Amino acid sequence: MKLKDKIAIVTGATKGIGVAIAQEYVKEGAKVVCTGRTVELGQKVVDDIRATGGDAIFVRCDVSKKADVDHVVAETVKTYGTVDIVVNNAGVNHSADFFEITEEDWDWVMSVDLKGTFLMSQAAARVMVEQDKPGVIVNIGSVMAILALGDQIPYCAAKGAVNQLTKAMGLSLIGRGIRVNCVSPGPVLTELMERVVHNEEKHKQLMDRLPIGYIASCEEIARVCVFMASDDSSYFVGQSIYPDGGRSIQAFPSRLEKRS
Numbered sequence: 001m002k003l004k005d006k007i008a009i010v011t012g013a014t015k016g017i018g019v020a021i022a023q024e025y026v027k028e029g030a031k032v033v034c035t036g037r038t039v040e041l042g043q044k045v046v047d048d049i050r051a052t053g054g055d056a057i058f059v060r061c062d063v064s065k066k067a068d069v070d071h072v073v074a075e076t077v078k079t080y081g082t083v084d085i086v087v088n089n090a091g092v093n094h095s096a097d098f099f100e101i102t103e104e105d106w107d108w109v110m111s112v113d114l115k116g117t118f119l120m121s122q123a124a125a126r127v128m129v130e131q132d133k134p135g136v137i138v139n140i141g142s143v144m145a146i147l148a149l150g151d152q153i154p155y156c157a158a159k160g161a162v163n164q165l166t167k168a169m170g171l172s173l174i175g176r177g178i179r180v181n182c183v184s185p186g187p188v189l190t191e192l193m194e195r196v197v198h199n200e201e202k203h204k205q206l207m208d209r210l211p212i213g214y215i216a217s218c219e220e221i222a223r224v225c226v227f228m229a230s231d232d233s234s235y236f237v238g239q240s241i242y243p244d245g246g247r248s249i250q251a252f253p254s255r256l257e258k259r260s
Ligand SMILES: NC(=O)c1ccc[n+]([C@@H]2O[C@H](COP(=O)([O-])OP(=O)(O)OC[C@H]3O[C@@H](n4cnc5c(N)ncnc54)[C@H](OP(=O)(O)O)[C@@H]3O)[C@@H](O)[C@H]2O)c1
Pocket: 011, 012, 013, 014, 015, 016, 017, 018, 035, 036, 037, 038, 039, 041, 061, 062, 063, 064, 088, 089, 090, 091, 092, 112, 140, 141, 142, 143, 184, 185, 186, 187, 188, 189, 190, 191, 192, 193
């Protein structure tokens, strides 16, 4: 088991990739604090984990609110005594034409994807340092940190900033025994992805830019997050890795490459 007896906080673990990360971490021996805003979904995730013999609790949290984040970390320490791993997975996207984006849209995406990552990292790292224990922070970025889409401007900006936040926190915290890295997926089968690829044409466009030929499962990404939280990645500091099915390496759409 790669995470035996480790205490992990996973944000956005009420659906999608976060649930798979929580489940894979439990399989690897971790005790997991699942968080998110939707209590019924989060409680169901935790009940299912417990039904398989795993150890998990749910704590409601909006990651954009410092009081909520501090509450999660306090509940984690109260229940399990410490925090070893944080996965900053909670994320939202907003798709709109540049001129249609409102200040509220911008603030919403930034407050969850970027500020939430900072707030949770700071609160958990404080405990790790106070307890003088090594720790790991895994940020969930996106291939949209290095590629761009004209109709997802706040998301691209936030995820690009998460890459830089990962590097800066990596530098700041490595001397205090905390490794910070980022897992940045390509397309993954979740509600967030369904909202983006919502019709046949969008799906075709995506497949034209996806060398591996299919959209990733949540479990495929969660396995990379196990690696990033375990000693297998002990020499990684401030890095972003891209499980993206080749999405970020393809210069031209497949349809054009096949003609040549
Ligand atoms: N799916 C993809 O193709 C893809 C690709 C690259 C990167 N990613 C990244 O992977 C992460 C997970 O995405 P997903 O596809 O699994 O999305 P999802 O299915 O929409 O799930 C998003 C999760 O984030 C939580 N969340 C949203 N706003 C929150 C807030 N203010 N505070 C706390 N939790 C919040 C949601 O829980 P509640 O609604 O209960 O709060 C939910 O658990 C995100 O960071 C996303 O950017 C996804």
